Structures are given as structure tokens and as C-alpha cells.
Amino acid sequence: MLLNSNYFLFDMDGTLIDSTANIEQIWARWCQRHGIALERVLAVCHGIPGSSTVKLVAPELDAAAESAWLDQLEASDSTGVVAIAGAAAWLAQLPPERWAVVTSASRAVMEARLAHCGLPLPRYSICADDIEHGKPHPEPYLRGAALLGVPASACLAFEDASAGMASALAAGCTVIQVGQQAPSPAGIAGQISDWREVRWAPSAEVAA
CATH class of the missing domain: 1.10.150 (DNA polymerase; domain 1)
Structure with a gap:
């Protein structure tokens, strides 16, 4: 993709x-x-x-x-917690001002898990500590987009869970589902199994 x-x-x-x-x-x-x-x-x-x-x-x-x-x-306790295949390489290519993590975990948990998995800490993040209304409410993704300085409609969101996909869709993001643990809702733009399936072209090329 x-x-x-x-x-x-x-x-x-x-x-x-x-x-x-x-x-x-x-x-x-x-x-x-x-x-x-x-x-x-x-x-x-x-x-x-x-x-x-x-x-x-x-x-x-x-x-x-x-x-x-x-x-x-x-x-x-990060026993058994691992990065999804290709995630480290994929994040490494992105300018830090172009991406954010939007998670239902607390900030302490986010930092511990990303560090354990060898993934970079984001410059911008929205955690459970930061919001009044959690997923599936659109607030987390609206606030994540605001940190990047763009409307949610300009953002591509990646989610695996039904509540998260509902949150991102309600905010107006384009949504890609990661994995198949949750049913695919109407309105998602695509699905990947892991990050080895994704390439980034920061241009006017058409996604395929």
C-alpha cells in the first residue's frame, strides 16, 4: 500500500x-x-x-x-510486548512534526511500552491523561490533529480496535485498519497486516 x-x-x-x-x-x-x-x-x-x-x-x-x-x-510490566513488524523503520522515515500517537494508555504506559519496543517517543501525543472523553469519542483524534496544526480531515489515522476506528472516523480522519482483530467498519480506507506492507510517498502520488 x-x-x-x-x-x-x-x-x-x-x-x-x-x-x-x-x-x-x-x-x-x-x-x-x-x-x-x-x-x-x-x-x-x-x-x-x-x-x-x-x-x-x-x-x-x-x-x-x-x-x-x-x-x-x-x-x-512489559512482558511479551513487542513492536509490530516494520513499525520502527516506518516511524524512522517520518519527520517528527508530521506524526503523533493517539492512545488510550496513560503517558507513563505509552513511554514505557515504546521504549521497551525500541520505538521513538513522539514529539506529539494524546494520552488518556490529556482528554475528557476517550475513544470512541472523536476528542482524542481531534486533539491529535490540532497538535499537528491541521484539521483531522488532513490526517491519516491507523487503528486496530473498533472504538479507535470509530473515534478517528468521527473526527474526520482517513482511517487505515491494522490487523483483523476487530470487524472492519464502513468508511475505512484500507487495511494492513503490519508495517512491512506500507510505503510512504509525500507527494501527489495516488495511494494504491
Whole structure:
């Protein structure tokens, strides 16, 4: 796939890095702590902030406190977390002012996971700490585009989860799905398995 956009917004988990097993193990520990069925969490947790998941499955708990507990584990335990094939080389070719990470993880977790995987820390990023409304609300991608100084419609967004794709589409981004873990929604522009399938042409060439 040849991409000719000049501005890029990247989700992190499932898009730049493979952290699914790690995330699910940490949620399993949280579920055991509270006597909650893991299946309930896994049905809703992917692509949204941890605090949003807590509110959905255990509204009686203090979402901020539980999210802080989860963040501490996620920032300190990167077992099994790896970069998705080709991600490092792909990011290395982009000017730092042309891309941002838009993630439902906290800033501490984002920095720990990217460093663990040998991926560059972005100059610009929107994390769970920065927003009032998490994915699937469009706020994360609208704010990511604003950091780049362009409207969301000028950005190509990469996402793997249903909530993230809905967020990016609602913001007005052109959306590429990474992987096949979530159903492909109407309106996405394409799909890739990993970053080895993508080439960048910062010109008027037509994407193919």
C-alpha cells in the first residue's frame, strides 16, 4: 500500500506494538482482585481507557483509583510486548512534526511500552491523561490533529480496535485498519497486516 498523506496519527496498542497478551494478563489480575469475570472485561476493554472499562464493568468502584492501579502494573510490566513488524523503520522515515500517537494508555504506559519496543517517543501525543472523553469519542483524534496544526480531515489515522476506528472516523480522519482483530467498519480506507506492507510517498502520488 502506497500512502501519500503528509500527516499521520497512530494508535499504539495493537497498531504500533503487540501488547494484547500483556494487557489481558493485567486485566486478569484486576478481575481476580475484585471477583469479576474476565470475559466481561475483554468484551469491552480493547481500545478504550482503563477508567472507561472500570466504569462499564464495575461502576461501584473508584474508577480513578483502579485506573491508577492498572497503570502502575502496565508501566512496570512489559512482558511479551513487542513492536509490530516494520513499525520502527516506518516511524524512522517520518519527520517528527508530521506524526503523533493517539492512545488510550496513560503517558507513563505509552513511554514505557515504546521504549521497551525500541520505538521513538513522539514529539506529539494524546494520552488518556490529556482528554475528557476517550475513544470512541472523536476528542482524542481531534486533539491529535490540532497538535499537528491541521484539521483531522488532513490526517491519516491507523487503528486496530473498533472504538479507535470509530473515534478517528468521527473526527474526520482517513482511517487505515491494522490487523483483523476487530470487524472492519464502513468508511475505512484500507487495511494492513503490519508495517512491512506500507510505503510512504509525500507527494501527489495516488495511494494504491
